[in-house]
Amino acid sequence: MTTAVASYPSRWRAPSIFGSPSRRLAFWALVCAYLVWSLSTLNVDTARILAGLPRAWTILARMVPPDFGRWELLLTGMVESVQIAIAATIIGAVLSIPIGIAAAANLSPRPLYLLARAFIVTGRTFHEVIIAIFFVKLFGFGPVAGLLTLAFSSAIFLGKMLAEDIENMKPGPVEAIRATGASFGQTFFYAVVPQVLVKTLGVLIYRLDSNLRHSTVIGIVGAGGIGQTLSASFSRYDFDFASAILLTIAAMVAFGEWFSDWARRRLR
């Protein structure tokens, strides 16, 4: 009887996360090929970027210390952003109810459902800044355009979430209320609302927080809020004021996020 020759490795290696060595090779080859392709097609101005590195240092140096001297301007822009966010969330929430009902497969007739879904998909595709351009064209420069932009995108977002919640609810209560001879409105208020309310409130608070974040950026195309102030300070190379604005935005967004987390935890 002969003993089998030990063919197993004498050293243990962690199993590869790719499954097999050939797959790992293929993965990295693909990544390298993509990098070569993308970097060769992008027209990168290397000289300008190398010139940018010392510039980055200059800009950073001019950003410190942040200049809070014009705090009145900062406060006005910030309050405007907060107002835009709050009003847009409320208006969006009201508008989202019909959208949500229309886009729920179990409540609305088929043609209306398809129409509402198509509307949601199209609306969600475009970035807030693109939508803001259209509202600026329709309603002129200023916070109104920002308010309508965020209200529009909030209505679509909240409508989509509401539709999903309605589709996922238990059918039992709806049937029970319908069996009593309730009208559509009564069925909605007594069977649907109690089931989706808590989740919808959570989404609403989340959206308030994300509107706060978006309201800081739509000003770049002239739709009001702190973004307009920030964009102006960048184009005037007013970097110390810009860094003050950025820090204020970061602080406010962090606070908004903390508040939204806290409020949603309380809801559960």
Next chain:
Amino acid sequence: MTAHQLPQGRTPKRSYPDHWERYSLRERIVQWVWLGGIAIAAAWSVSALDIEWAFFADAHEQAADLISRMWPPRWTYLPRIVQPLIETLHIATLGTMIAIVFALPVAFLAARNTTYNQATWLIGRAMLVLSRSINTVIWGLLFVAIFGPGPVAGICAVAARSVGFIAKLVAEAIEEVDAGQIEAVESTGASTLQVYGVAILPQILPVLIGTSIYRWDINVRESSVLGFVGAGGIGLLLYASINQFAWSQAIVILIAILGIVIISEALSAYVRSRIV
């Protein structure tokens, strides 16, 4: 007389209502207070924005004007935007790739169970907050000031915003890993880096991949507007077309953006459903 029968004597007074109500009086008052609070908040927000109501009067004319200028789309413009569209996708992809590389160490720093001490945890958290609270477009503004206009500023902007997003979700995953595997690898005498690589990384890999792909499809959407601040991609042409009132070109670009965003979203959803 059995126990469950009511005691004889005078019949109890009817104290229950003869009409069914969903909410009690107290619940109703609380609801009205909430509604009133929301109404006041809405009124304050809208009134303080000093809205020019005159603009509302001719909005429908403006809309009609816009549509008449947009239609028909100038389809001959389509070949010109293919290259910028590819550039947009490159900005999103390269930005996400850079973000993944930076997000891993930040995630380990910001997770309570893998960070070195309280100070490093705070540094990690601060990086998350800073990265996440500044919008991609604002990051773009900053990087255009540094690197000049072009796709490099866009890639940096996408990466800067995505690091925080990916790292936050990965850090949460690290905090929830199975501690048994870490202990098992530690007991073999492995170094910290080996523990991270062998015990933690395989556990968080699905989250890392899923989050990155999800962020990639958000980034495609974001990079479509980075051109507005000069950070490359299709946004540059869209902004130029709008500024020249070339609305029939703008609509072609918008339809193209709609196409790539929907395709990337579907692709991302498909890949994520295969992985998770």
